[in-house]
Amino acid sequence: SAVISQKPSRDICQRGTSLTIQCQVDSQVTMMFWYRQQPGQSLTLIATANQGSEATYESGFVIDKFPISRPNLTFSTLTVSNMSPEDSSIYLCSGYRDLNIGEQFFGPGTRLTVL
Amino acid sequence: DQQVKQNSPSLSVQEGRISILNCDYTNSMFDYFLWYKKYPAEGPTFLISISSIKDKNEDGRFTVFLNKSAKHLSLHIVPSQPGDSAVYFCAASGTHTGNQFYFGTGTSLTVIP
Numbered sequence: 001s002a003v004i005s006q007k008p009s010r011d012i013c014q015r016g017t018s019l020t021i022q023c024q025v026d027s028q029v030t031m032m033f034w035y036r037q038q039p040g041q042s043l044t045l046i047a048t049a050n051q052g053s054e055a056t057y058e059s060g061f062v063i064d065k066f067p068i069s070r071p072n073l074t075f076s077t078l079t080v081s082n083m084s085p086e087d088s089s090i091y092l093c094s095g096y097r098d099l100n101i102g103e104q105f106f107g108p109g110t111r112l113t114v115l
Numbered sequence: 116d117q118q119v120k121q122n123s124p125s126l127s128v129q130e131g132r133i134s135i136l137n138c139d140y141t142n143s144m145f146d147y148f149l150w151y152k153k154y155p156a157e158g159p160t161f162l163i164s165i166s167s168i169k170d171k172n173e174d175g176r177f178t179v180f181l182n183k184s185a186k187h188l189s190l191h192i193v194p195s196q197p198g199d200s201a202v203y204f205c206a207a208s209g210t211h212t213g214n215q216f217y218f219g220t221g222t223s224l225t226v227i228p
């Protein structure tokens with residue numbers, strides 16, 4: 001499996017500001033994803049980060065709020081825009097190489113608190 | 116709508132005993148199931164998986180059982196060790212879900228030495 005790192009590991013932000021989270025994989029992966037885990041809830045897929053094209057968003061998530069970039073096969077960013085306290089959550093990126101295997105590996109997560 | 120449910124938020128087990136973590140799902144189209152383990156301040160790590168063509172998959176101390184008629188899967192850890200203390204998530208996917216993995220809310224396992 002690959003190793004995924006995320007920056008920052010945690011942040012405290014003011015309402016109305018934006019934060020960009022970086023995700024770096026140590027080797028090329030086919031697919032990269034961004035998840036959110038709100039307190040006491042399961043991991044929820046935000047979007048699939050597509051290399052060289054616009055991300056594919058799940059229902060309830062929009063590009064204006066969560067713009068995503070993936071300039072190459074090992075790096076992606078997620079921006080949480082115009083933050084509100086409801087955006088306080090853990091944000092995780094994940095990836096996998098082989099769709100047939102189905103195993104994803106995850107980054108350590110970014111713990112975001114919005115005041 | 117929570118398609119994958121873990122109804123026990125926590126579980127405590129004595130070291131050496133069996134830990135049984137349960138997971139239920141609602142969508143009969145799911146055909147691939149996974150368990151992840153998560154330590155604090157770390158991302159989930161893949162533990163074991165099972166496809167719907169099987170009813171059991173074993174890997175060392177970890178065994179996953181799938182009961183398709185009941186839409187239920189369970190993870191057995193035998194014998195349980197203190198290092199197994201973590202949050203365990205089950206996840207499900209299917210060809211109809213595309214890239215979407217549906218996760219349960221997790222069960223926090225504590226193995227008491």
